[in-house]
Amino acid sequence: MTRTSPDSCPGVLRLHQAADGPLARVRVPGGRLEAQQLQALAEAAHELGDGNIELTSRANVQLRRVRDATELTARLETAGLLPSHTHERVRNIVASPLAGRVGSRADVHQLVPALDAGLLAAPRLADLPGRVLFTLDDGRGDVSGLGGDIGVHAVDADEFAVLLAGLDTGIRVSATDAVDVMLAAAHGFLDLSSGQWRLHEIENGVERLTDLLGLAARADLLKIAAIQDIPIGWLTQDNGLVSLGAGVRLGSLPARTAEFIAAVERPVFLTPWRSLVLADLEEWPAEQVVRVLAPMGLIFDANSPWLLVSACAGQPGCAKSLTDVRADVGAAVDSGRIQPDSATFNSDAPHSELVLPQPDPTSSDTPSAPVFEAGEVTVGERQHWSGCARRCGRPRGAVTDVVATPDGYRVD
Ligand code: SF4
Structure with missing residues (x-):
């Protein structure tokens, strides 16, 4: 498939003119937000948008009916949510939300900053289409099935399968090499692309990109399935602390609720199922969080x-x-x-x-x-x-x- 126009994915610097007003999409690599970043988003949604933070299927966020794009840009830069004006739309990185905390083979969140930094450091990679998706799966299979373009999937604590267009290539790399191989694949995508937005749109793209990587591949391949595994409710972490998985009605998080979450001052992980995980809580504070936030509409009941x-x-x-x-x-x-x-x-x-x-x-x-x-x-x-x-x-x-x-x- 050959595209005749560049992708139209919105960002903060390139708003989408939706029917109800300008829409800004903010990339959140790995879905991880610090408390002060969530607070900044909540204030921006309240003061510059329609009062809600929309969660997306790539664990990014959107603000609707943006009234002052210049002010929004300044606020997001201050909060560390817009580190680049050239690469903002290529930072589409989804990682297993519970990695490193609850039952994972490998903590893929540790790879996210290096992948993000590698993308930002390569001027050429600013040319990646905004549709290209990087996935890092901790081995439970929750994000590899999202059909990302370039990904790694933990098969062991220090061994990752390299995925292209959501398929196992047979290539295996260590944690040390995983980011470099994903960045090499991103450059390879640009080598092969003639305007396509996704790897599967390039004729024989997976095979050609696998060849470009020039790495040995094994014959027995992982079968990757699309599953929906929303973490909901009380999740005891491997270190004894607690993560709380919370559903968000239709992925629309009211700014006021977001401010309460931010006030807990713990890391928040957005999920590709438009929900979130509030991590690293002691038991008593976790109980209070549920007591306060459930009446505000957050969903802690897996049967909802x-x-x-x-x-x-x-x-x-x-x-x-x-x-x-x-x-x-x-x-x-x-x-x-x-x-x-x-x-x-x-x-x-x-x-x-x-x-x-x-x-x-x-x-x-x-x-x-x-x-x-x-x-x-x-x-x-x-x-x-x-x-x-x-x-x-x-x-x-x-x-x-x-x-x-x-x-x-x-x-x-
Ligand atoms: S599916 Fe929904 S959002 Fe997409 S074009 Fe149709 S009405 Fe609009």
């Missing part, structure tokens, strides 16, 4: 129906949207229609066996996929609601699609 749903921006943020999908999915959750045991869902069946109302057999209309009013949609299991057929933000893996059409919602 909010964890089953995601949605695109919809109206009013997207001009293409046929409806306000986020309001519709919120109403579905609040009314109890989003449950694994929903009446129209057979929980023992795969998604293709959803039990949906059938069209009226007496109708003379041409048979077509049934559509539903927003208040009729009742689906169990994981689902993604979209305001049009583009299905932006759809998670990878097994997901039921709820897609707005001019006549109502279709369930695929």
Whole structure:
């Protein structure tokens, strides 16, 4: 595939003109935010944006309806969230959120600063498309299945599989070499690219880039699967401290809630499932955090129906949207229609066996996929609601699609 235009991914210095106003995307390598950085984002969201911090599927954040881009730039620079004006959009680095704390083979968070620094230090790598994604998986398989372009996956404490376009190349490297090999792959991507935004768009890109790396490859390859493994609730760390995994309704974190999280003064890890992990807590403070933040809407219950749903921006943020999908999915959750045991869902069946109302057999209309009013949609299991057929933000893996059409919602 050959692209005829550069990617249009937004940043802080290049805002996206959304239907509801300018949108800024802030890269957060490894998803790690220090407390003062989260506080700076909360204040910016409150004073310069729409009052919310949006979490993205790459563990970055977005601010909507930005009123003063110059002021936002200055604040983010002060907070250390915009270390480069040339490379800001290429710092798409996702790492296993619990790495180094809960049950990981290797602490891939230790590699993130070196990878970020390597990207920033190479003037040429500013030319990487903003779509290129780096993944660092601690061996549990939670981020390798996101379909990143260049990644490493821990197979042992000091051995990593090199992934390209989400596939195991057979190359194995040590922790010492992992960052250098990923940076070499980034340069190789530019060598091979003729305008493509992603490695899989380059003809035989994986094979050609593997050859360019010039490293020995083994034949027995890892099978990489797309799984959704949202860390939720009380997670005892290997060192005895506690991490709290918290779901965020539709990935939209109110600035006020973010300020309370920042006040805990512990590291926060954003996840690619639009949730967060508050790490390194003693037990008593962890209990108080749950007591305060659960009533504010953070989700610590792994059985919450909010964890089953995601949605695109919809109206009013997207001009293409046929409806306000986020309001519709919120109403579905609040009314109890989003449950694994929903009446129209057979929980023992795969998604293709959803039990949906059938069209009226007496109708003379041409048979077509049934559509539903927003208040009729009742689906169990994981689902993604979209305001049009583009299905932006759809998670990878097994997901039921709820897609707005001019006549109502279709369930695929
Ligand atoms: S899926 Fe359609 S409506 Fe939703 S954000 Fe994308 S383009 Fe807009």
